[in-house]
C-alpha cells in the first residue's frame with residue numbers, strides 16, 4: 001500500500017514564557033492510501049498538535065512530515081481539517097460557509113461550484129443552502145462542516161474530535177454518516193477521538209499514544225467480523241469488546 | 256426565522272390573548288406616564304414663574320421658551336445653529352468611527368504596535384478630552400475644523416479600544432480553520448476578524464454619537480461662532496436665560512434624534528447580517 005502520510009522522527013516543542021512544553025517526541029508513523037486511522041491517547045498528550053503538524057499550520061521542531069511523498073512546509077489543498085466544533089460563520093449562509101475554503105484558495109470557479117452543488121444534493125443539504133447556520137441542528141451543522149472540508153477536494157482528512165460536542169444519539173448517527181461519506185469519496189482519514197467505541201467502530205487501525213510528550217504506545221489493526229461493515233453494525237461484532245478492553249487498559253486511565 | 260414558526264401562528268389560546276392584552280396595557284400606561292410627567296413639569300414651571308415662586312429672569316419659563324423658539328424659527332437662526340451642530344457632530348462621528356476602526360485594524364495587524372501603544376491608549380482614554388480644547392484652538396484656529404477635531408478626539412480613543420478588543424477576542428479556532436485552507440493574514444482579517452467584529456463596531460456607534468456631540472458642544476463653547484453650544488455660552492454671558500434654555504431644549508431633541516437614528520441603523524444592519 002502506498003504511504004500518503006509519513007511522520008518521520010518528529011518532535012514538537014512549544015515555547016511560552018512559562019516554559020518549554022514538549023508535546024511530541026521522536027514520533028514515527030505512516031498512513032496508507034484509503035485507510036481510516038484513529039489516534040487515541042490521554043488528553044493533553046499532543047494529538048491536536050500532531051494533526052496541526054500534518055496540516056502544515058505549524059512546523060515541527062525537528063523531524064519531517066511527508067504528505068503524498070512531499071515535505072510539508074505549509075497548508076496544502078490535499079489535506080482537509082475538521083475541527084471539534086463546526087465553526088460555521090453565523091453571518092454566512094450554508095452555501096457561503098461551504099465555499100469559504102475555495103474562496104480563500106481562489107478556486108471559486110464554475111467547475112468547483114458545480115462540485116459543491118453535487119455534494120449538497122448528495123448529502124441532503126441542497127434545500128438548506130440559503131439558510132443560516134443558527135437555523136440548523138447540531139448534527140446538520142457538523143455535516144455542513146464536513147462538506148466544507150470536502151469542497152476543496154482534499155484526499156486526506158484530519159478529524160479532531162469532530163463529534164465530541166454532539167449528544168449521544170446524534171453522535172452515533174453522524175459518525176456513521178461521515179464514515180459512509182468518507183468511504184464513498186475514497187478519502188484517507190485520521191480521526192482523533194477520546195471515544196474508544198467510536199474509534200474501534202470506525203477505524204482500520206488505531207494508534208495509541210502515551211501521555212505527553214506523545215510517543216507511540218501501541219498500534220492495533222482492527223478486524224471485526226460483520227457482514228456489511230459500517231460503524232453501527234461493527235459495534236455488534238464479537239471482537240469489539242476485546243479491542244475495547246485491551247485498549248482501555250493501555251490508556252491506563254486514573255480518575 | 257426557523258421553519259417551525261409558521262405552524263404556531265394560526266392558533267392563539269385564550270390565556271395567551273389575555274397575556275398579550277395585559278402586556279399592551281402595561282406598555283401604553285408607561286407611554287402615557289412619560290408624556291404626563293413632561294407636561295406636568297412644563298405646566299408647573301410656567302405656573303411657578305407666573306406666580307413668582309421662582310425668578311423667571313434666572314429660570315426662564317416655557318411660554319418664553321416657546322416665544323424664543325418661534326422667533327428663532329421665523330428668522331431662520333434656529334435651523335442655522337441646529338444645522339451647524341448636527342453637521343459638525345456627524346462629520347466628527349463618521350471620521351472618528353472610521354479612523355478609530357482603521358487604527359484598531361493596524362493594532363490587530365501588528366502585535367508590536369499594539370503593545371507599544373497600549374499605555375498611550377490607556378492614558379488618552381482616561382484623560383478628560385476637554386483639557387485639550389484650548390490646545391486644539393491654538394493649533395488649528397477658531398474654525399469649524401477645530402470643533403470637528405474635538406468631536407473626533409472624544410470618540411476615537413473609545414472606538415480604538417472597543418474595536419481592537421473585539422478583534423482580539425475573535426475565536427482562535429475560527430482563525431485556525433481559515434489557516435487550514437491556507438488563508439493569508441489579509442484574508443483572515445477580511446473573512447473572519449472584521450465580520451465577527453461588526454456587531455461591536457455597530458454598538459460603539461451608539462456611544463460615539465453621544466461622545467461626538469459632547470465634543471462639538473465643548474468645541475463651540477471655545478470657538479464661539481455658531482451652533483447650539485455657541486448659543487448657550489452666548490446666552491449665558493449676556494444673561495438671556497430664555498435663549499440658553501431654548502438651546503438646551505433643542506440640544507436635548509438633537510441628541511435624542513441622533514441616538515435614535517443610530518439605533519435604527521444598527522437594527523437595519525444587524526438584520527441584513
Ligand SMILES: Nc1ncnc2c1ncn2[C@@H]1O[C@H](COP(=O)(O)OP(=O)(O)O)[C@@H](O)[C@H]1O
Pocket residue numbers: 014015016021022023042043044045046047048049050212
Ligand atoms: N499553542 C500552544 N502553546 C503552548 N503550548 C501548547 C500550545 N498548544 C498546545 N500546547 C500544549 O501542548 C500539549 C499538547 O496539546 P494538544 O496537542 O492540544 O493535546 P491533545 O489534543 O492531545 O489534548 C498540552 O500540554 C498543551 O498545553
Ligand SMILES: [Mg+2]
Pocket residue numbers: 047048049
Ligand atoms: Mg485536542
